[in-house]
Amino acid sequence: MLKLLISSEGYITGPELSNKLGVSDRTIRNDVGILNYVLEQYNCQVISKRGKGYILKSENKELLNSILSQYSGYKNQKKERVYDIIIMLLCEKNNVDLYEIEDSLFISRTTLENEIQNIKEMLKSFYPSIDLRREKGKIELIGNETTLRFLLNEILMLKYDSKKQKLFIQNKYFKKESFEVIRDNVSKIALKYHLDIDDSAVADIAVYLLIAKVRLKLNKRIIKLKDEVNKDNDILYKIGEELYKEILEDKSENDYKQNEINQIAVKLSFVNLFTPLNLTREEAKRQMPSQIIEIVESLISNIKDDYDLDLSMDDELFMGLIFHVRALINRVKYQQLVESPILDMIKKQYTFIFELSLHIYEIFKKVLGIKLTESELSYIAAHIAAAIERMRLHYGKAGVKIAIISHMAPSYTKLLVSNLKNIFSQNIEIIGSYPVYKIDEALEENPSIILSTCKIENLNIPANIKHMEISLVLSNEEQQILASLIEDVRSEFVYKKSSKAENIDESIINKFNKDLFFPNLNVNTKEEALSLISNVMLLKGYVNNDFLDKVLEREKLSNTVLDNMIAIPHPVEACANKTIIGVISLPKAITWGDYKVKLIFVLAVRKDEKAYMRNVFKFISRLMDDKNKVDKLVNSKTFKEFIESVKKLS
Known part of the structure; x- marks a missing residue:
């Protein structure tokens, strides 16, 4: 109601409000009183005038718009009404009179008829065995x-x-x-x-x-x-x-x-x-149905083959997954799929790991003919995330090996070493400090990171060793960058490269294409944006005819929106002829499910290059941390300008 009153230029009649909100005139009168009580603290009032209707008097409508934008309860009002009707139908002994429902929920007959239709559609989709039966002005649920x-x-x-x-x-x-x-x-x-x-x-x-x-x-x-x-x-x-x-x-x-x-x-x-930890893996295999064991082993095997992530030795993961999958199959049998309270957190904080969990979506679909929900997938992702954290702890116990190349006096270098140890504690192992001319000695110790207090030019530091120039007293920005480098190294301990992945170009720069760069594109829907870029990819031979359908199927399973109005649409399965990234920036954000999006990365990945997805998600994660970085990409007017911005982020 407040939204309608704010947008109205003049008076709006009671019947008009009643029709638009789907409630009775009596409800409108009651709600105006409640609304005035709430608005009093903002020096606003809804004025009622006989023969004209209602008008909102306010000196600060922008404030009210701001409050309204933060209040999401009205979005769920219709769903709540459907749920209330179902509760009433299932908690009364006999069928329920339509008049009784109208009076109980303060709604008109037109609104009730709409809600009955909504209930039928919901039952058809999720509970097809339940029938809404209607007879002589009364309804009931049969099943x-x-x-x-x-x-x-x-x-x-x-x-x-x-x-x-x-x-x-x-x-x-x-x-x-x-x-x-x-x-x-x-x-x-x-x-x-x-x-x-x-x-x-x-x-x-x-x-x-x-x-x-x-x-x-x-x-x-x-x-x-x-x-x-x-x-x-x-x-x-x-x-x-x-x-x-x-x-x-x-x-x-x-x-x-x-x-x-x-x-x-x-x-x-x-x-x-x-708790399954009392059982050994072999005992669990003997006790559990073979189908469950095969599903879990397929998931772990696919993750290893596609992403070079070997979780096969983690007994805790294996046991956790087989017990989880057993319960999941029982829930699916009775259509009792659960909602995850931390779904958004899993998707945004563990973006790549959520992607790994999609393997079980494919397995369930092929083996059992069942399509899982994103909430169920988030629980699988949590199991995988825990296993990866255990691996990181195992490989990171000794600390990341760091060599310091310093042009300064020994006393200053010792101060730097002390600062590093104080800040990063057990996460690092400083293997020594060296003057510039002894850099070869430092390299013989096989450090993962080289920190230098000066520019190091014309020296052959291997590509697998990360290098960063730092000051004597690390700034907050330097600490954040170094912390990110340390985390990257620890992650690389986990993701062992297979021979198949060695030839994959890890540079994200080379995956962007001028023909797939659409700056400042005017589209109104995600379907319009995805259709446009998918057609260009198809014309170039990068993807096949079914690419768009597979992208939309992935969106139906779980939208690909991340923080800072970024979306990364892509198919569940890697099916492209060439690994490529299309980019769309929008002058005005478009609706994408329950979110808004201004920057779209459309990912097309070859089946034998799925391991590359991790590099894409690493790049995207940097954007999620800083809205200014996203704005720079969104505001890039040319492909050259866009690539320069990407280089700085990479």
Whole structure:
């Protein structure tokens, strides 16, 4: 409403507001009162005048626009309304009258009809076995009880804040106090059985039990379960039985009771309940289904082959992945894919590692015919990131070897050495300090980095040794650059070069092409931008006909937007005829999913050059740290100017 009032030049009538917002006239009148209460602190007011409507009186509309731009709640209003209707339909014993829904949500019949259509579309996409049935002005949801509960479970978990550990819901069906009591019971049982589950998993199980309690009161029971758990041997059944007794115990017939316990056990199978470190790799291989072992081994093997990253000896990664994939397959079977609370952080802080996780997307699609979500991929990425950090710690224990070439007096050089040790501590190993004429002696010690206090010219420092000129007292900028160099060296310990990758040109400069440089391009959508540059790549023979479709498929899986309004669209699989990077800069940011984008790097990579992707992501990561660097590239008017800016960044 505030957005409409700000944009209106004059009065806007109540019916007009009602139609645009999809609510009743009564809701408009109520909301104006609430809005005036909020606006009072900004010296603003919505004035109502009979016969004319409403107008916003404000001396500072820019301030209101700023506040509005920071408030994202209105974006989710329609989704919340859909969820509220579904909750109502699944928590009433009989079908629900449309008038009752209108009155409860303060919406018009037109809005309700739109929301009913939205519910149908959502069910068709995600829960096709559930049907929205309508008869004589009443509606209800019809489907398998298990599926109906899982739908409700998914909706309620969207209202759970993992950081605050609170379920933000309070209506006549669900009380947060009831949730907290059930969660405490689940926590006690988790402690009793030494379960290794996180707080969000405890909350998810508690939400399911809360839903089951409500549904059982409506006499909505689990009639038949396709996957029964072995009650004599399976620990999941025993835990499920105890949860049932503590939380759901009712006067069910024995058959229904067994079904309910089995269903709780199935719900428990969606998470990793036990720490797998007590098992050896060979024991796990014997106990786990062969399909799960093959999926994990394929993932690790593909990462090694494509990116020269060998994680095959990391037992912790292997065990973590097989238990995760087992739970993931169970979740997929019941359409219970989870939302990751740190998805954006994983995508932006571990951009390249998230790319590695896409391998399992391809494996699941080919082996099981299942398309995973980006949230599920982020959990795989977290496993891989942890393994890489373990490798970095292992290879970096002795510190990065640094040789200092100093033209200064020994006392000054010792001061420099002390400063370096103080700043970088155990991350470095200073193998010695040398005058310029003894640089050959320094090179014989095989340093990873050479730091010099003066210019070193006409001396053959090998390309694999990084060099940096520094001052006696390192500035903040020098410290940041050196820290970045040290991290690069430690990363190179992890990514061992294969013979296949030795001939790959690592310079990102040579991957840009004048014919694929589009500065200050006027486009309105990402599809328009991607279509244009993909067609040029196709005409040049760099890619095949299906390149654009594969890029859009990747965007559908997970948008490729990073910080500072950068996007890096590319296919899931490397399928180009030539490794090349197309560039589009935009005078005005375009919408890209939930984000805005001004600089686009379209990546086309040959299958045998996938290892090169790491160099691209290293370059992009430097841009993500500094908006000024992005602005320089965006404002480059010529290809020559763009390349000069890239050289400075590289």
